[in-house]
Amino acid sequence: RLAGFPMEKRLDDFDVSFQPSLDPAVIRDLASLRFVHHAENVVFLGPPGVGKTHLALALGHEAVKQGFRVYYANASSLIERLMKANRENKLEERIKALTKFHLLIVDEMGYLPFDSEGAHCFFSLISRRYEKSSTIFTSNKSYGEWGEIFGDHVIAAAVLDRILHHCTTINIKGDSYRLKERRKQGLFS
Numbered sequence: 001r002l003a004g005f006p007m008e009k010r011l012d013d014f015d016v017s018f019q020p021s022l023d024p025a026v027i028r029d030l031a032s033l034r035f036v037h038h039a040e041n042v043v044f045l046g047p048p049g050v051g052k053t054h055l056a057l058a059l060g061h062e063a064v065k066q067g068f069r070v071y072y073a074n075a076s077s078l079i080e081r082l083m084k085a086n087r088e089n090k091l092e093e094r095i096k097a098l099t100k101f102h103l104l105i106v107d108e109m110g111y112l113p114f115d116s117e118g119a120h121c122f123f124s125l126i127s128r129r130y131e132k133s134s135t136i137f138t139s140n141k142s143y144g145e146w147g148e149i150f151g152d153h154v155i156a157a158a159v160l161d162r163i164l165h166h167c168t169t170i171n172i173k174g175d176s177y178r179l180k181e182r183r184k185q186g187l188f189s
């Protein structure tokens with residue numbers, strides 16, 4: 001069972017040609033899971049509907065198939081849980097539990113900002129995973145805007161420094177796939 005996965009998405013169901021900004025060779029390389037073997041990170045950036053969550057879940061699915069332990073979490077609920085653990089003096093325990101996963105998927109960074117306690121908890125998690133295990137992030141915010149997510153440019157810089165040291169960034173610049181499907185249904189002209 002895929003821990004925390006909200007739904008199943010497959011790479012085979014992803015139409016790479018719909019997003020001309022995506023290099024199929026890069027997606028193939030990610031699908032090889034070399035990045036998981038090397039404890040590297042992947043960040044999908046782009047506006048809503050371009051397939052960030054689909055690709056993250058599909059890579060998670062591939063990793064599970066190859067026997068890796070994978071955990072999916074929405075960024076806001078992950079931070080909520082870390083902060084709750086922090087208040088119960090269990091942050092270390094919670095982070096340690098998360099280190100058991102070879103691949104962590106943190107979806108939707110940036111939809112909701114963190115307060116400074118949340119930012120510190122998140123930094124602890126990222127520091128612990130750094131160079132030991134992989135994390136996939138998705139975000140609708142460019143790296144320059146991550147300071148606003150963390151409400152603290154110093155912490156944002158420290159987090160990004162660790163994430164980006166060994167990282168593939170995929171910038172998806174294109175139309176929403178959801179919009180395309182609605183157009184097909186004739187709801188838009």
Ligand code: ADP
Binds near residue numbers: 013049051053055
């Ligand atoms: P995002 O996370 O970037 O907002 P999603 O990954 O949730 O976008 O994609 C929105 C919907 O469109 C999902 O149902 C997803 O499976 C589908 N989708 C997005 N891009 C593609 C694509 N290139 N090929 C097939 N389905 C896609």
Ligand code: MG
Binds near residue numbers: 052053107108
């Ligand atoms: Mg998404």
